[in-house]
Amino acid sequence: MTARRLAAALAVLALGTAAVAVALALVLHAPGPPRTTPVTITVDEGEPFAEIAADLHRQGVLAHPLALRLWARVSGRDRHVHWGEYFVTTPLSPLELLARVTGPPDPVHAVTIPEGRTLRDVVGLLAAAGFGSEESFLCLLDDPAFLASEDLPATGAEGYLFPDTYTFPLGMPQERILRTMIHRFAEKTGPTFALRAAALGLSAEEAVTLASLVEAETGRPEERPLVAAVFLNRLRRGMPLQSDPTVLYGREGHDRTLTHADLLRPTPYNTYMRSGLPPAPIANPGEAALRAAVDPAHVDYLYFVARGDGTHEFSATLAAHNLAVARYRRALVNGRR
Secondary structure: OOHHHHHHHHHHHHHHHHHHHHHHHHHHHOOOOOOOOOEEEEEOOOOOHHHHHHHHHHOOOOOOHHHHHHHHHHHOHHHOOOOEEEEEOOOOOHHHHHHHHOOOOOOOEEEEOOOOOOHHHHHHHHHHOOOOOHHHHHHHHOOHHHHHHOOOOOOOOOOOOOOOEEEEOOOOOHHHHHHHHHHHHHHHHOOHHHHHHHHOOOOHHHHHHHHHHHHHHOOOHHHHHHHHHHHHHHHHHOOOOOOHHHHHHOOOOOOOOOOHHHHHOOOOOOOOOOOOOOOOOOOOOOHHHHHHHHOOOOOOOOEEEEOOOOOEEEEOOHHHHHHHHHHHHHHHHHHHO
16 A cells, blocks of 8 residues: 555545544534433442443433443543432433432432321322322322322322332422332232232232231331231121221221211221221231231131221130220229229
8 A cells, every 4th residue: 555545445444433533522412312200210239330331321411322321431531420319300412311329329309108107198198298299199100000000000199109118319200209119018928928818718909908907006016917817717607897997997088086986887888887908908917917928827716896906906706895995994993094
């Protein structure tokens, strides 16, 4: 090759390299795809940058993951990613996204959902913690498409918002918060929950409903399998469950005082007037109550009464139960003197 041809080839190569560099620069500086809703990007500790770029692409905030991977590798920025959560509210260029995930993650805030809270209680706790309005959460939970997307029963998400302590960025979309709680429920129950429920003659939904009754009736871990056994024994005999918490759930208002009129009110949740389980859970049960519902104690108890100290006395016959009720009523009267 002559010197002139070599010079010409080098010039062409230089022009080609410059063109590639210009194209790469344009791609890296171009604004990201437009978005109508915020996105929370989660980076796990030790996650390869290629997977991070792929996740950004899947979530619709990065159009050209390969360009970002190449630049991050050349610049060495792929070794400086911080794990955590990043809240993306506006379209960002690939370089801006790289700056986000190599900078400090967004702060997260904790919210604790105790066992036995109703769906409305949970929504109230989330709203009070700053994660959005109660109305926006309830709108999602009333959406049949949202329920169907999580394979939840048409009766709603009550019972499936798993009680736990969660940490979310304050700007995290309400939909993702609810999905996280529902997925935590699925993780805790596992694939055997439905099988164990079926062995007891229950559907998975009925087992969750039973667990919610167990959760509402007792806070004592050692009593949960006993309470579950009582309700299952009554179901097998065709006896009404006569659970006070179900009556209260079916009544409007926050007053927890049960009246005789409440017991006569024909709501779908009045287990004094209606046989079988209520039509849906009455609260969101924790792991222990869910476990008790599909692994009850092997006892013949049909009744229980509160002792007044948080514990209960269990009986197999109505006569023994009536004696226990009379005994604790006398103790209550004597205690007031």
